[in-house]
Amino acid sequence: MSVYETVRTKRATRKFSDQPIAEQDLTRILDAGRWSGSSKNNQPWHFVVLQERERLAALSECGQWARHLAGATVGIALVSGDWMERWPVAFDLGRATQNMMLVAQEMGIGSVIANIYEIEKANALLGLPADKMCYSAISFGYPAELDKFTRPPRAGAKRSFVEVVHWERW
């Protein structure tokens, strides 16, 4: 599948089937994140992989819209240092996340992001050292509803080209 088609058809998947994710496919997803570019090649990320049902359920209670994590086949918690006043860290985590989600999408594996609101609770759950924090997590799994995974983008879901794109000046 081309990158362009993958980007064009990428939808958020929140309901997952029981089909397991093969170990080599999970490795591909994690490598895609690990290989991402970052500011000054800092690679400001750690990935905590969750597959135990109870831990996924506990993490799903650390964010207001994180419920989908409870039903994910695999959750990947994004861990970094303190991001406050450090724009590039959040930006670079976004880049690594997109790499992982697109590589998963190409393999037929759906995904969606959960922002973590109760950061202290999540940090404790993951046993993070004091200088590390969990800001968000990604749910991965084969889609329970295949028609939603493959259907074309919804019209009007995105702001129009002319609204978003400016030429030379605002």
Added chain:
Amino acid sequence: MSVYETVRTKRATRKFSDQPIAEQDLTRILDAGRWSGSSKNNQPWHFVVLQERERLAALSECGQWARHLAGATVGIALVSGDWMERWPVAFDLGRATQNMMLVAQEMGIGSVIANIYEIEKANALLGLPADKMCYSAISFGYPAELDKFTRPPRAGAKRSFVEVVHWERW
């Protein structure tokens, strides 16, 4: 080109040839950014496209490592509202950026990011309204050195899998 291969071989390109970027290819790149997922579908981005040589040169002087913008065929300035204390905005801009860079890479177009340090200067250059800011910009162009664009990843350039990946807990 598969997503996986594109992610695996994506390198930063800082020197660009004179070959122009076709309008339809630039549209694909911009659409890839525009179509990116974002927290609550907020789409917190505007893209200012720069192709005038003088403006690219001026923007290249707004960041310590932004010199490559002066030689870019196309620069895309990322514009959003104030990001302070809003982690998802920086994260989502990173996601949109990665979409654009990967779609470009698939078409043989190189890219690299410049963080903008002199934000006020960049805002004025782009004529932004008071509630908008430019944090970073992406240089795009066909690579001047094709061997650097296509060579495999440098060994040791990224932290190892075991250093980055944790299982269930830190």
